[in-house]
Amino acid sequence: MAKVVSIKRTLWDALYLPSIIKGLGITLRHFFVNTFTSREIETLRYGEWDLPDYKDNPAKPEGWRGKKKTRDLPDRHRGLHRLMKRPDGSARCTACMMCATVCPANCIHIEAGEREDATSRDIEKYPATFVIDELVCVVCGLCVEACPCDALRMDSQQMMKPVAHRDDAVQQKDQLMSRGATSIAVDGGAGADWRNEYARLGDARQIYRPDRSFSDDPIGYRIRNTDSK
Amino acid sequence: MTMKAQPSKAQPSETQPELVEIAVDGETFSVPKGKNLLEALLDVGEDVSYFCYHPRLSIVAKCRQCLVGLGDGHKLVPACQMTVQEGMKVRSKTEQVREARQAILEFTLLNHPLDCVICDKAGECTLQRQYMDWDGEASLVNHDKVSKPKKVDLGPDIVLDAERCILCDRCVRFMAEVAKAPQLLFAKRGDHTEVSCAPGEQLDHPYALNVADICPVGALTDKSFRFQSRVWDLWSTRTVCQGCAAGCDMELHHKDGDVYRQVPPKRWDLNLNWMCNDGRRTYRQLLEKERVTHPSLGGERTDPDTATTHIAEALQGLIGAEGSPIGVVLGADVSNEDAYAGARIAQVLGARLYLGDRPDDGKGDDILRLNDPNPNRAGVRAMANKDLLNTKALAEALNDGALKALLVVGDGLDLPAPAQRKLNALDLVVLSTPFSSALIKKASVVLPAAAWTEIDGTCTNAAGEVKRMRPAFEPPSHARPHWDWLVRLGVALDADLGFLDAEGAFSEMSANIETFAGASWGDTIPTQRLRFSGRRG
Ligand code: SF4
Ligand code: SF4
Ligand code: SF4
Ligand code: SF4
Ligand code: FES
Numbered sequence: 001m002a003k004v005v006s007i008k009r010t011l012w013d014a015l016y017l018p019s020i021i022k023g024l025g026i027t028l029r030h031f032f033v034n035t036f037t038s039r040e041i042e043t044l045r046y047g048e049w050d051l052p053d054y055k056d057n058p059a060k061p062e063g064w065r066g067k068k069k070t071r072d073l074p075d076r077h078r079g080l081h082r083l084m085k086r087p088d089g090s091a092r093c094t095a096c097m098m099c100a101t102v103c104p105a106n107c108i109h110i111e112a113g114e115r116e117d118a119t120s121r122d123i124e125k126y127p128a129t130f131v132i133d134e135l136v137c138v139v140c141g142l143c144v145e146a147c148p149c150d151a152l153r154m155d156s157q158q159m160m161k162p163v164a165h166r167d168d169a170v171q172q173k174d175q176l177m178s179r180g181a182t183s184i185a186v187d188g189g190a191g192a193d194w195r196n197e198y199a200r201l202g203d204a205r206q207i208y209r210p211d212r213s214f215s216d217d218p219i220g221y222r223i224r225n226t227d228s229k
Numbered sequence: 230m231t232m233k234a235q236p237s238k239a240q241p242s243e244t245q246p247e248l249v250e251i252a253v254d255g256e257t258f259s260v261p262k263g264k265n266l267l268e269a270l271l272d273v274g275e276d277v278s279y280f281c282y283h284p285r286l287s288i289v290a291k292c293r294q295c296l297v298g299l300g301d302g303h304k305l306v307p308a309c310q311m312t313v314q315e316g317m318k319v320r321s322k323t324e325q326v327r328e329a330r331q332a333i334l335e336f337t338l339l340n341h342p343l344d345c346v347i348c349d350k351a352g353e354c355t356l357q358r359q360y361m362d363w364d365g366e367a368s369l370v371n372h373d374k375v376s377k378p379k380k381v382d383l384g385p386d387i388v389l390d391a392e393r394c395i396l397c398d399r400c401v402r403f404m405a406e407v408a409k410a411p412q413l414l415f416a417k418r419g420d421h422t423e424v425s426c427a428p429g430e431q432l433d434h435p436y437a438l439n440v441a442d443i444c445p446v447g448a449l450t451d452k453s454f455r456f457q458s459r460v461w462d463l464w465s466t467r468t469v470c471q472g473c474a475a476g477c478d479m480e481l482h483h484k485d486g487d488v489y490r491q492v493p494p495k496r497w498d499l500n501l502n503w504m505c506n507d508g509r510r511t512y513r514q515l516l517e518k519e520r521v522t523h524p525s526l527g528g529e530r531t532d533p534d535t536a537t538t539h540i541a542e543a544l545q546g547l548i549g550a551e552g553s554p555i556g557v558v559l560g561a562d563v564s565n566e567d568a569y570a571g572a573r574i575a576q577v578l579g580a581r582l583y584l585g586d587r588p589d590d591g592k593g594d595d596i597l598r599l600n601d602p603n604p605n606r607a608g609v610r611a612m613a614n615k616d617l618l619n620t621k622a623l624a625e626a627l628n629d630g631a632l633k634a635l636l637v638v639g640d641g642l643d644l645p646a647p648a649q650r651k652l653n654a655l656d657l658v659v660l661s662t663p664f665s666s667a668l669i670k671k672a673s674v675v676l677p678a679a680a681w682t683e684i685d686g687t688c689t690n691a692a693g694e695v696k697r698m699r700p701a702f703e704p705p706s707h708a709r710p711h712w713d714w715l716v717r718l719g720v721a722l723d724a725d726l727g728f729l730d731a732e733g734a735f736s737e738m739s740a741n742i743e744t745f746a747g748a749s750w751g752d753t754i755p756t757q758r759l760r761f762s763g764r765r766g
Contacts, residue, residue, distance in 0.1 A: 084276065094346050095347070097459045097462065101459065101461065112456040120379055123344075124347065124380065125456055193371060194375045
């Protein structure tokens, strides 16, 4: 429960006008100071996707008067989606539909296809079409969390640019792949020797252990207690 | 919906089996003596994992997943191999049993590829479910898995992923015991064992698709469903198969207006848990046949009211005329309610009633399929038993020129070509049908009707069971059920048929027609999403 505090209003407060004039004064002061002094004013230009470029190229762009601000987007910034690639350049995506299933905005549309040339080492299912409507997307990142294949990421460090037509915001598979890179994740996991492999890579992942006591969970899945080891 | 054991056909329900008391983890239950212990445990709500047991197949106790403790004995036994005896003491929730089931699962998963990501069974896979319920551990084995062929073409309908197979033997038993065509067998030994077709054979039995249902994992899958959709994206509507007069209960699985597959309901007591391949493919006619979506008058599109008014005006002079020159054909593919409305209109018009059916196709067998391909012959027959004339009589009447107007309800009429030509001489031919057919060129008025996936109503199978059909979709454009058109026609003719919806038609029908006395409209089973549907197989 929040604590209830009562503030006594004085006559000065109740008049309102003095506070408004005071506030207006601050605004006016900034207006005149900024207009009539030649100070360099720090600002962030709209469209932060430009910024990494400025860092690499410290020369000020033409017409740029302000002081350059080199704030990178954080690593985990959720930008435009991208589809990661296998070493052979094909999409890592297996069309498992986890992302489309979890997406709260229902903006991922995938049609699965079958690779007729698949050898026993290949994954035979692939996305024949993979479409994300970036205007419908709520940029929650759940699709990235859901993907079991490191196939879909939002770490492109690019933001959605304004489009003239809504259709232009519907990203097709080739567009998504154009931002893609080869993932370091191994297709099919680290293999039978995954424990040693994880130890070698210093992977801090914990082995997921459910609490296997009996319970009357109506959905039928035991409630997992990750603390019990 | 979890799979619940139902009393198998072997124990007819008339003879009350003797009830005995058994103790399950100290709790006492009354269960029928001699019943399979696994089924009895499932019936009383005990959570027992199992793979290989199936009530319609012989017992092999191959998977060892259903282990329970009996009495004070240390050794665990497979419940599926035991029968209920008086005073049995079953241990199912002890640490020993849990550990055993977990260990068996770990063993089953030793060489399992775990490609749930691309597996069509994922979401309704028994192995996935049991793993989540009973194991949940990472594998302890540090060896590479045995790899087996991932895509074996077993026949026209089924593809095998040999790695996913857990060797439960259900498919092999199904082919040998139910299909009585042992096309499948196990080849090789030990952890290299694979399901395979006998040399020179392929899996092409007309019931082969059932193995895709009963396979507890994604080893055997339906080719036409392969990679089409994840199961949890589908919606399920309980309705009745319209493939033949057997009228099997089935689930229609669909998404965005398209049918993806037809499968038997997960009930061990309904149509023996099976469906024939042809029945599962009846949805294809929706794709292959051209739909009629708008009413038309002399080949030109028109609106519903103009169409019915036109029919009423054209019929006005013929009602009650000498020798009853109006014929009403009830297709053997329409629902009971449609047929009842058709019979009522025939009454109003003083018309002769004909049954429009297709001849036997000889595809019947001794499992489910009947020779009669007409899904509702029994129901339509019941409308006018003796007075219902057959297609031959209709052809004769057309040859003799005895008819001046014909109302065809449904897509079931199979008229020989010479008789079809005679239709040109008629004053009025009305066709109410969901699909375009050869007859449509002869029809002066065409009324678009709802197809079987869009019908709320009942049909009667050859055994006389009245079964409820439920709609999965809305009819397209102006299409509506036959009875709806007939009620509208009744209004245009100033005749009140007395009902305004399918349920109204049903209750009037069951009050007026003896065959339907006591028949029930059936439960409301809403279309459900398969997202949390449990397992299939
Ligand atoms: S970020 Fe969220 S809304 Fe956008 S595609 Fe992914 S899951 Fe859907
Ligand atoms: S979750 Fe990943 S692998 Fe699965 S469909 Fe989406 S992008 Fe592809
Ligand atoms: S059979 Fe079941 S556990 Fe095996 S890959 Fe398929 S869904 Fe996963
Ligand atoms: S293919 Fe399926 S049904 Fe047949 S033995 Fe293997 S797991 Fe069992
Ligand atoms: S179900 Fe009992 S051993 Fe397989």
